[in-house]
Amino acid sequence: MAIVKKRRRVRKKKGTRNLYFHQGTQDAIVAWQNTDDRAQKEKLYNVEILPAFTKLTENLIFMHGFAKGTDFESLKNDCITHLYEALRKWDPSRGTKAFSYYNVVAKHYLIIQTKKRKKNFFRHISLDDDASLNYAEKKMVESHKVVPAPDEIMMAAARPAEIQILLREIRTRVTKDNELKCIDSILEIFDRVDDLDFLNKRAIFVYLREISGLTPKKLSIAMSVIRRHYRELSRTDDFGIF
Numbered sequence: 001m002a003i004v005k006k007r008r009r010v011r012k013k014k015g016t017r018n019l020y021f022h023q024g025t026q027d028a029i030v031a032w033q034n035t036d037d038r039a040q041k042e043k044l045y046n047v048e049i050l051p052a053f054t055k056l057t058e059n060l061i062f063m064h065g066f067a068k069g070t071d072f073e074s075l076k077n078d079c080i081t082h083l084y085e086a087l088r089k090w091d092p093s094r095g096t097k098a099f100s101y102y103n104v105v106a107k108h109y110l111i112i113q114t115k116k117r118k119k120n121f122f123r124h125i126s127l128d129d130d131a132s133l134n135y136a137e138k139k140m141v142e143s144h145k146v147v148p149a150p151d152e153i154m155m156a157a158a159r160p161a162e163i164q165i166l167l168r169e170i171r172t173r174v175t176k177d178n179e180l181k182c183i184d185s186i187l188e189i190f191d192r193v194d195d196l197d198f199l200n201k202r203a204i205f206v207y208l209r210e211i212s213g214l215t216p217k218k219l220s221i222a223m224s225v226i227r228r229h230y231r232e233l234s235r236t237d238d239f240g241i242f
Contacts, residue, residue: 020055024048026098033088045084053083056099057106066110069117075110082109089168094187104161164190170229178214182222185211 028048032041057079061067067075083102090101164187171183185208209219 021052021099021102025052026092029087029090029098030092033090045087049087050080053080053102053106056103057083057110060103060106060110064107064110066114070113075113078113079106079109082106089172091168094191100161101165104165108162108165160190160193166230166233169233170226173229174225176222176225178212178218178222179225181212181214182208182219183226186226 025048028044032044032049035041035044054076057076061072061076061079083106086102086105089105090096090098092098167183167187167190171180171187174180174183188211189204189207205219209216212219212222214222
């Protein structure tokens, strides 16, 4: 009886994800942050960073349908400009990958623009005049009445990461040592949220105290300052979804 040899199946290695936004892109962003040479900044941005930002923005717009009801090119260019303005805000020392950070920044911007358009749309249309609505407007009304739109579902899933961006913005505004210790402790909790098993407010406060090393009184004072910054930022266009 002939022996049948089993063929070994050779699995093909999966391609690297985010080929357009790679380690070289991240290194270019770090170099951009660390140089004051204007010509060097322009070269790094135009050659290494801009193509990655462009592809990232296009992918998000196509994947989540953000261009509905607006001009694609205008939305894309505005989002890329927003990413450029956020170039200095990414802090590599925190261990967050550049792609992860700017992916959230872009999503955040696109979601806010979508919400603004919807708010403006429902403010000005008459739902009683069905004949005046085009197909896209009717679909928007239907999705608003029946189920959450895909961008709203995505917004809920991305909320923790977006709050982290807001917290990092707050960190740039606080100046006192106790306030910095407090905001760093809050950011650490967000970084480790999946590993924590407590859910109540009291336990979180105790944990914040342990991480920061602050007394309850000092922590409360620092938290008051951070809450004030949070309220102010949450009313701005940049953080309007909060």
